[in-house]
Amino acid sequence: MERLRGWPVTLTEGPVGLRPLRHRDAATWRELRVRNADWLRPWEPTNPETPLFRSGLGPYVSMVHTMRREARQGLALPWVVTYEDRFAGQLTIGAIVWGSARSAQIGYWVDKQVAGRGVIPTAVALAVDHCFFTVGLHRLEANIRPENAASRRVVEKLGFREEGIRRRHLHIDGAWRDHICYALTVEDVPGGLRARWLAERKQAFPRRT
Secondary structure: OOOOOOOOOOEEEOOEEEEEOOHHHHHHHHHHHHHOHHHHOOOOEOOOOOOOOOOOOHHHHHHHHHHHHHHHOOOOEEEEEEEOOEEEEEEEEEEEEOOOOOEEEEEEEEOHHHOOOOHHHHHHHHHHHHHHHHHOOOEEEEEEOOOOHHHHHHHHHOOOEEEEEEEEEEEEOOEEEEEEEEEEEHHHOOOOHHHHHHHHHHHHOOOOO
């Protein structure tokens, strides 16, 4: 297909940003992944034949090559999540299906040191709006383990619908795990998810004068 509309792109909202993956991020990525290994291991998809966390740069370089190729093919939007201009995690829109579906799946992880600051909800809201109103997708799904309360809170407070259980959906932490499917369509956010999220956050945490 032709070049993916709206890619590459950098998006920002306050201290939170999304930008394309870069090869020169490799050392920072490795440091974060190793430091957050225990924090991420219970939730991240793995290849049952290979380990997830390694100390070398090879996995990152391979990932960047794969993600860039999928972006060129219109199959993925691979972003780095930044907080105050520092690498803080990743957010990927993947498994894009065009034609009559125009759907995709969203996945993300964040450095434990910045968790709880609204980084991932803001990043997800930015990505959703870009996918719906620029790229032209219609539906986004997030599949999350039932035990992953923190990740479920992200999509629930953003208004994703819970649509049921996908049995033994992904291989994670040594076994095939069930996931809850959450979804959002463009009709659910006619005014944009970013604006709705920021308004709700402002109402929940009003500024003191």
